[in-house]
Structure formats: structure tokens, C-alpha cells
Amino acid sequence: MTKAERALETRERILKAACEVIADIGFENVSMRKVAEHAGVSKALLHYHFDTREKLFAEAMTHSFAQTGTDLDGGDAGSVPAAVLLARIVRTMLPTDEELRQDWKLWQELWVRAQRDEGARQLAVDLYDQLHTWVGGAVEQGVESGEFTPCDVAAVSTLVLALCDGLGIRVMIADPHVDLPTAQSAIWSAIAPSLGISPAFPEV
Template sequence: MTKAERALETRERILRAACEVIAEIGFENISMRKVAEHAGVSKALLHYHFDTREKLFAEAMTHSFAETGADTASDADSVPAAVLLARILRSMLPTDEELRQDWKLWQELWVRAQRDPAARHLAVDLYDQLHAWVAGAVERGIASGEFEECDVTALSTLVLALCDGLGIRVMLDDPRVDLATARSTIWGTIAPALGIAPEFPEV
């Protein structure tokens, strides 16, 4: 392993550790020392890669976001647009433990964004990427004839809003909204605009 590869592996390990610690105890309660201990590196090495908590938080959020969509990308060009869109929706809800951790990070970001301009810009940028992710799947379906023509921007905005609202209810373990309900509600809402069956597809 080269020096550059070792540095990249260390950086990845630190970011994974930061995501786990922030999700567990919240950003306001973390210290660089706690993250370093969790990552199994020295505090000096952590500061070499990230000199402030704020930079570490921003990088951890970006890392978490990138990992969220990784499992939808491998065969994205070969599956039907409806399946791709369903996979995206699955990744945008707290479907499993990893995604629940991502949701905890998002909740931390929402809180910080109310007080910190840098966090607010980061949140808006990540939402722009989510919007483009959803819109790309919808546009592909329209181009292939799988979906009917629709207002892609409005539909993508609606998807993000539904995922946020219903995802919070799932995170709260609200007995009225479980994952199945969240998925079926979102899909049933957007299906008429896309001209597809209202049942959430098998993915």
C-alpha cells in the first residue's frame, strides 16, 4: 500500500468513525479526542486530516451522503426506471440501521443549519444533489416511455418533502407510520403523475 493509499484509508476510517459518534451522541457532544479514539488513530493524526470539528462534520455529512446512494449505482443503467426510483426512495428513508444512522446525521445538520451559515449552505447543497438524483430517475423514465410526461421539478420536490416528513415519523417509531406505510404513501402519491401502478415495486 502506497503512502497516498494509506492516507486515504485513514481518512475513510476517521469519517466512518465520525459518522458513528455524531449519530450516537450528537455533534454538540463530540470531541476530536472521542472521534480519534473511535477511529483508532492519534488525535494528532486526526487533526492532520481535519483541523476543526466543523470541517470534520461537513466531511462526515458528505461522506454519509455519498455512501447512501452507492448501492443504487452498480446496475442503474440496466434496471427499469421505476425500480431505480424505488431504490432511491428506499435509500432516502430510514430503512435499515445504516440509513437510520444517516438520518441521525441529517437531523444534526438540520439543527446546525438554523444557527450556522456554513451548515445551512451544506444542507441546501445536499438537497440540490438529492433533487437531481430523483429528477434524473424520473427524466430517464419519461425518455424511455416508462413514465408519463410530468413536471419533473415539482415531482422531485414533492418526493423529497414526503421522504423528510414520513421519515421523521419512522425515526420516532410513530405507530401510525412504519416503513411500509411511508413507502406506499409516497409511491401512491407520485404514481398518478407518472402513469404507473400505485404499488411500491419489489427492489
């Protein structure tokens, strides 16, 4: 392994550890020492890669977002029905497994910080822009293939994001009135009329 490869592996290990620690105890309780210990590196090495908690938080959020995966069709978007692709995206934007629940905890930390920190606010806006583009791409694919009726792609994308956020929070807090199937069904029923498709959530 080259020096550059070792540095990259260390950076990835630190980011993974930071995501886990922030999700576990919240950013306000995180210290660089705790992240270093969890990553199995020295505090000095941690500071070599990330000189402030704020930079570490921003990189951890970006890392978490990237790990979610925005290529759910396996690289063959043209052969995957747009409804299936969109349904997969919806599932990925909800806390459907432990890894995604961790991502959701990080998003919740970002929402709070974005209210009082300009850097966090801009990061949140940038990540939402990427999510909007991701959802919009699936909707556009469906419109172009004839699976979906022509619609306001931006409006549908915004609706999907808003519904995933609102219902995802209810799932995260274990609201007895909103479980994952209920959330998925509510989202799909809300967007189905605009897309001209069945309101039943697809099997994915």
C-alpha cells in the same frame, strides 16, 4: 501500501468513526478526542486531517452521503425499469436499515445546525441539490422511455424529497401510525398520478 494510500485509509477511518460518534451522541457532544479514540488514531493525527470540528462534521456528512450510493442500478440504468429505479431511490432515502438510520441521524444533526450556521446551511442545500438531481434523473428516464407520462420533473422530485423527509422522521421516532411499508405506500400513491403508474409500490 504507499504513504498516500495510508493517509487515505486513515482519513476514511476517521470519517467513518466521526459518522458513528455524531450519530450516537450528537454533534454538540462530540469532541475531537472522542472521534480520535473511536478511530484508533492520535488526536494530533486527527487534527492533521481535520483542524476543526466544523470541518470534520462537513466532511463526515459528505462521506455519509457518498456511502449511501447513487448508482442503485448497478451501472445498467438503461435496462432497469424507471419505476424500479425510483422505488430503490425512495427506499434508500428512508431509514430502511441500520446503516441508513445512522445516515438519518446525521441528517437530523445537519438540519439543526443549518438553522444557526451558514456553512451547515449551505452544505444542506448542496446535498439536497444532489438528491434532487438523483431523483429527477430517474423520473426523466421514465418519461423518455415512455414508462411515465410527461410531467413536471422538478415538481415531482421536490415532492419525493419532501415526503421522504416527513415520513422518514415518523419512522425514525417509531410513530406507531407510520412504519416503512406505510411510508413507501404513501409516497408512491402521492406521485403515481403524476407519473401515470400504478399506486402500488413496486417490488424491489
